Amino acid sequence: MATTKDRSSSTAAELRRHAEERLQAKPDGVHSPRIKVEMQRLDHELKVHQIELEMQNAELHGTQDELELSRDRYAELYDYAPVGYFTFDVYGVIREVNLTGARLLGGEKRHLINKPFISFIADADGRAIFSNHLQLVMQRQVMLRCEIGLTGKDGALIQGQLQSVAVAIENKAGCILTSIVDGTVRKQLEAELKKAHDNLEVIIGERTGELVRANEQLTEEIDERKKSEASLQDAYAEIKQLKDRLQAENIYLQQEASQVNNFGDIIGQSNAISYVFFRVEQVAPMDATVLLLGETGTGKGVIARTIHSHSARKDRPMITVNCTSLPANLSESELFGREKGAFTGAHARQMGRFELADGGTIFLDEIGEMPLELQSKLLRVIQDGEFERLGSPRTIKVNVRIIAASNRNLEEEIRNGRFREDLFYRLNVFPITIPPLRQRTEDIPLLVNHFIAKFNKKMGKRIDAVSKETMAALQGYHWPGNVRELENVVERAVITSQGNALQVVDRFDTFRKQGDIQGQEIKALADLEHDHILQVLQKTGWRIEGKNGAATLLGLNASTLRARMRKFGILRQ
Missing domain, CATH: 3.30.450.20 (PAS domain)
Known part of the structure; x- marks a missing residue:
């Protein structure tokens, strides 16, 4: 194409030069017909060549555009190749x-x-x-x-x-x-690229299918998991409901068991011991001083521990003082403490039992045995909550609840000058009389079974039966030593019994029946409770519930009070 263009340009230039020479050879205005024809011919040729040049120029522009487009395509393929x-x-x-x-x-x-x-x-x-x-x-x-x-x-x-x-x-x-x-290499690479692309598409398709299947499986598993979680939540809710119900039932059964069979460590269900339960329920939450009365072995210590364990002081200690075992010359220092050098042999300062019981309860067992000279100092502690250590002028203040117990008739002791009357009145704020075992013989089977289980565990025995004759003998005995004596008898019987039946070999001195006396004493206790409830109801205008109702004053639930009213036949007058 470059050669054709050069030849065309040369021809046109030559024709133009000849035409100019001829025109210059003739004077102006002199034109022969032949010259005119020649000029027309030359003009025609020039126009033809001009058209030809224009066409060639257009062709060159088209070729240039194609080359540029091809170059752009090549550049795009080159730049964006993978x-x-x-x-x-x-x-x-x-x-x-x-x-x-x-x-x-x-x-x-x-x-x-x-x-x-x-x-x-x-x-x-x-x-x-x-x-x-x-x-x-x-x-x-x-x-x-x-x-x-x-x-x-x-x-x-x-x-x-x-x-x-x-x-x-x-x-x-x-x-x-x-x-x-190189075109061959390019085609080869493009083929390899296409092959790799196709392989990649296949792999992507396979992987996509795997992912879709895995996603479907995961979705199913998630749905199953949600169903399982919902089922588990329902099970948890049901378990919690059952747990709450069991706890409520357990509390109810414990309350029923404590009312029917025992109160804490107190075993029994007779009317006589039930009245003791009633009195303990009344006073335990209060801080009132309690006086426990009853024969030796009736369980006054057990009652004291029960009162303490059901009080607001249950997290603090209960200190027990057996007044019969206190040495006469050391009783004051044992109760109220001493300073170093307070007397011969006092080599160190010692805290007394009242200090140890601060914030808790002190149980003064067999208070009737306390010396008179010590009773006045005890009276001051009860009244003012303060005392001095032996050998110290400094006053110590304590907050102690006092539970006292005695197997003596303290009123008789007062008449005989062996017990202070003012101390008795301070101690006798809330008296509880614990009946002897002979007055609650219906509790003996419960006590016997309780002691058998206790000593079976202790001795590794398996006694689980008591004959009617043995139980009748145990119930017929008057038990001067009360529950403590019964426990000792059962312990010996567990040791000596062969087989699984309890065999009592003790020969009781007396098998006196105490039915009449027992019935009279139980009736007296029932009458006392009847009169007490009736008196409180009359005082409150027969109002049972509420802040100033009879149930609150008696320390009972309203439902318990109504049950006792039905038991005693108490009706509003």
Whole structure:
């Protein structure tokens, strides 16, 4: 196309030159017909050539546009190819690079141009491989491959394959090493790329199917888990409901058991012992002083512990003082403490029982045995809550609840001058009389079974039966030692019994029946409770519930009071 253009231009110039020479050869205004014809012919030729030149020019513009479009397409394919393309000179310097190659090395195209490619190779072995690869490609003029490691963005190691071919470029010294200008190689790479793309599509499809199936399975598992959790929550709620119900039932049964069979460690269900339970329930929550009266062995210590354990002081100690065992010369220091040197032999300061019981309860067992000279100091503690240690002028204040017990008739002791009357009145705030065992013989089977279980566990025995004859003998005995004596008898019987039946070998001196006396005393206790409840009801105007109702004053639940009213036949008058 360049030759045709030159020839056309030369012809037009020659024609134009001949025409100008002829015109100059004739004077102005002299034109022969022949000259006119020649000029017309030349003008026509010039117009034809002009049209031809315009057509050729349009063709050249079209070709140029096609070349530019092709170049743009090539540049787009080159830049956005999924593999990195690099063009090196014979020294391994980067002359051209596409976008993918620039991204691999973590830089921009303009920053990578004219940089040695070897500077991006990760290790010395790789740099030696690249140098040898470069020389072989230049020598053999064929496509060669090598494996190298590159340092990418943020120092990441990139393992890749470099395949290169050498081509000659005009107007430049030496040769240029490039990854692709060869059409066969390009087609081969495109085919490989398409194959890899197809394989990738297959893998993606398979993986997508696996993920879809896994997602469906996971969704089913989540649904099952939600159902299981909901079922578990329902089970938890049901368990909690049952637990709350069992706790409520347990509390109720404990209350019933304590009312029917025992109160704390007190065993029994007779009317006589039930009235003791009633009195204990009334006074236990209060801080009132309690006086326990009853024969030896009736369980006054057990009652005292029960009162303390049901009081607001249950988390503090209950200190027990057996007044019969206190040495006469040391009783004061034992109760109220002493200072070092207070008397001969007092080598150190000692806290008394009242100090130890501060905030809790002190149980003065067998108070009737306390010496008169000590009773006055005890009276002061009860009245004012203060005393002095022996040998010290400093007053000590304590907050102690007092429970006293005696098997003596303290009123008789007062008449005989052995007990202070004012102390008795201070102690007798809330008296509780504990009936002897002969007055509650119906409790003996419960007590016997209780003691059998206790000593079975202690001795490793398995006694679980008591004959009617044995039980009748135990119930017929008058028990001067009361519950303590019964416990000792059962313990001996457990030791000596053979087999699983209790055999009592004790020969009781007397089998007196105490039915009449017992019935009279029980009736007297029942009458006392009847009269007491009736008196409180009359005082409150027969109001049972509320702040000032009879149930509150008696320390009972309203339902318990109504039950006792029905028991005694108490009706509003």
